[in-house]
Amino acid sequence: MSRSAWKRAAVALAAAAVVAGVAGCQDGDGGTKKAAGASATAQPGTQSPEEAAKAVRAAYAKASAAKSAKVEMRLNVGGEKAPGGSTFTGVQAWGPVAADLKVFDSSYLAEIPGAPVETRMVTAAGATYVDLGEGLTAQTGGKRWLKVDAEGAAAGDELMIQLTGGLTVAAMDLPKELGLLAGSSAVKHLGPVKGGDVEAEAYEGELPGGKLMEVWIGADGHPVKTIVHAESGGTTTSLTTKYSDFGAKAAVQAPPAGDTVAFTDLLKRLGRG
Known part of the structure; x- marks a missing residue:
């Protein structure tokens, strides 16, 4: 594998880490084309925009109180630049923000010779760390x-x-994203949906930066699934997250500083080649 190809794969892996692990919510510069989640199969919604916003606000309150949950996330990136995807499972917290996730089924890991087939990703103290093996x-x-x-x-x-396509860190601070969705002037009820053994009501709206978010809210008022789409520079990004076991705990610690390399420093090392 050439050094430039290694750099491309490393950038794609870092982008996946940013989307799936680093905390916060920032505006993008792209627009969404469509949602490809529940809306295609949901029955027509019956709630008014006011009722829809109220339901999303209630889910926001539930998520805020729980502070954490188990997650299963799938990131898909389309376009000519560096298409691919990764799956993440583990525990994610947002009070304060932290995560301990297993990364697998990753086309980006597969592109790097010597990289592990599956690995670990830790978010702590405002940064995300990927175990390169x-x-x-x-x-x-x-x-x-x-x-x-x-x-x-x-x-x-x-x-x-x-690669992050304006989606950067979307849905990582779940209450914040739900709060933004509830405040959207176009939030709407898509109707009842079912996926596996999960039955929920689906809602959709636009977030700052043109991102489109869909949330499934279960009978107990907790969000059970989010789907966030964005597009920027010809690259489309989709992040689907399933939530369970709200309140789950994980002991998250950042790796020793002496065993870490900053992404920008790695780019410089690769660029010198």
């Missing part, structure tokens, strides 16, 4: 963990911005 330490100066900061990563490479 022992096979890549020659390219990282002996460091095992790739440190990705949302602002630093976006500033480090144009491809990173295009």
Whole structure:
């Protein structure tokens, strides 16, 4: 694999980490084309916009009180730049923000020779760390963990911005995203939906930056699924997250600083080649 191809795969992996792990909510510069979640199969909605906003606000209150949940996330990126996807499972918290996730079924890991088939991703203290495994330490100066900061990563490479597609860290602060959705002037009720053994009511609205968010709210008022879409620079990004076991706990600790390499520093190392 050439150094430029390694760099491309590393950027794509870092972008996946940004979308799936770094905390916060920032505006994008792209627009969404469509939602491809429940709306295609849901029965017509019957709630007024006011009733829809009230239901989303109630889900916001439930999520805020719980502070954490188990998650199963699927990230899909389309377009010519670096299409691919990754799956993440584990525990995510938003009070304060933290996550401990297993990463697998990742086309980005598969593109990097020596990378593990599955790995671990930890979010703590405002940054996300991806375990690159022992096979890549020659390219990282002996460091095992790739440190990705949302602002630093976006500033480090144009491809990173295009891959995150204005979706950067969407739905990572679930209450914040639900609050923005409830305040959308166009939030609407899509109707009842069912996926597996989950029955819910689906709602949809536009978030700042043109992102389109769909949320499924269960009978107990908790959000059980979110689907967020965005497009920027010819790249489309979709993040689907399933939630369960609200209040689940995880002991999250950042890796030792001496065993981490910053994403921007890794780009410099690769660029020197």
